[in-house]
Amino acid sequence: MSENKIELLNEAVATGEVDDTVRLTREALDSGIAAMDIIKEAIEPAMKDIGERFGNGEAFLPELILAGDAASGSMDLLIDKLVSEGGESVLKGTVVLGVMYGDHHDIGKNLVKALLSANGFKVLDLGINITAKQFIEDAKKANADIIACSALLTTSLPFQRELIELLGAMGIRENYYVIVGGGPVTAQWAQDIKADGYGFTGADCVNLCKKLVDSGEKPSKIETIVEGALT
């Protein structure tokens, strides 16, 4: 029975059925399936699969986005359950995520949110057009591990640098990992501004975040980790 629920849930995420996903998630939780199992067996594999199929040209952007929406809907419920059961330590880490100041393109950011939560991160989504100062304030409030900043407009790139410099000026650079991504963002740019990491795709961002929280190194003390850049 429970396998069936997992299968159905996997299917619902893969096909981007947001309402069904939320309903099935509730049913699965109510029937006693552990939140972690739901994530590992239904949500994570579904997102991985659609991500791969997108990378292959077998699925296209709207499908990826809808799957992300569905996964997000499910993860909101699952993360709450996880935290209420086992406290925040079950989560891999807390990420404060947003689109840089001057920019309002959030499709990529929303995908990253879905993927990160599906992979056990608590994500605080700040939205679009976020100043460096706001990123930092919210990171402080949330006691974040990672500040993730995306930009699709070339003109917003300089503010990513500003974010890192501001952390330095405030003497708190070592408190948060700062990662960057988005269309015009390159591994080179991430290295130039001394970000802790760069991810090319959403899936790369997940790997990046896992590596950072597992690294045991302080932010800004390691070389910029580059995940999935074009060679």
Added chain:
Amino acid sequence: MKKPGAGWRLACRFIPEGDITVFVPPESLTATQRLQLEGKAAETGADPVVVPVEIRPDYNRSGAGLPDDVLLRESLASAGIVVKKFQYPVLKELSGTLRQEEKVRLVVRQGDVTGVLHPGEALLGVAIDAGTTKLAGYLLDMETGEILARKAAMNPQIAYGEDVVNRIAHCAQHKDGRSRLRSVLLEKVNTMVQEMCGERGLSSGKIMEAVIVGNTVVHHLLCGFPVKQLGLSPYIPSVGEALDVAAAEFGLDISTGGRLYFPENIAGYIGGDHTAMLLATEQERSNGVVLALDIGTNTEVTLSAGGRTLSCACASGPAFEGAHIHYGMRASEGAIEGVMIGNGKVLISTIEDKPAVGLCGSGILDAVAELRKADIIDTRGCFVNSAAETVGEGMEKSFVLVPRNGSGSGRDITVCRRDINEIQLAKAAIRSGIDILLRKMDMKAEVLDRVIIAGAFGSYLNIKSAIRIGMLPRLTAEKFHQIGNAAGTGAMQMLLSSGKREAAGKIAKNIEFIELNSEPGFRDIFMQNMYI
């Protein structure tokens, strides 16, 4: 490129590891491109901006010791013409010309004398449409409205940024960015003016009036205005009013007394070129429900109905200019401009009928439409397994349009999954703009009486293909009107007529600008429109 072969790599993906020498085949520079110059000649009206006045000074009065300018003013007054000012540059030439001939041809602009010509000398004007990618220039006889010469060129600012956002970013990153972007474009405009004059054996010193139209970013860069704020939401222009400046002060090499006019900008990404296009199509848009599009890297869409005019800017990107497409190229010889697929055969047509070397905008649009029609790709743009022979894997999975033994480059000309995706993104942007404007007016596409399509790409695109892929609404053929370079036509109208300048101002004022990204549900509409 993952597969090695024949020493070719994609220049946009190739990262040099050391010093390299770049060899640019000369053919790529000289092959003339199909740029757009069809703009129609404008009619002269009852309200010309500049008029020539021939006057034979009343020399009987000169015995009274009157200076030349005073004598002229009095002679003009007796002929019923009241002059406010003789502009400074004119005064330097006045006496010389007077003493050569008995009569003199004064150039009068809104009451001021701004130039002096010899009797019978043509009064010239120039109109420039400065697009993000392409420039179009027109040299006119301001008395007859006749187009004496046309010239097209690439906007040299491309070297500093393919699109306007990248140019703004360049300025942010380089201290001399703004001055450089202004000077390269101004230089090019001056060169175009010289070349047009040269073709007809005319002197640019006789050009008394100029009009330049361009999108807001290009306008600001050319005029030396700050662009930083244009790069940040909500993208506010520094200058929106029309400008009337002294050409000499601006750096435009025409008559020293010449003037330069820029019409109003509408929004951060909708500039005077769109104002000009709307002016040129004013009559056509005044009846019924009319959609007007200027398709380019930045596509402006305007919906006119019941006295209201709504406009938006869509980030269509350079795919229709051939960029970001594997075998994409600009519209020059050898570019595939049309494609038909049927009965297992592929038929193509190329510019100048030369052997195919790549695809231009209209070609890739056709290709996607035909691939869909033949069910080789599905509504998501993905290749249908076993529907046809494809090569490659994943995003590089490709359909061969022209095999190497038939192409002009010795390589297969293909369309890959990634290319199709680029076109989907571009057409979704445009269709979403159209859908949102219609929604704002509470109308459905079916009620459209007319769809006006302006711009170079717009002139050559196959309407059926555009409808098939969902870029344009499904309407009957006669409702579509491909009008060529309407911005150029509007610029010429403003060159000749002060009434037209006023009309353009009213149009700009009346426009309701819609910021697409702020519209609820924009994302969902965009995604829906990605389906083919």
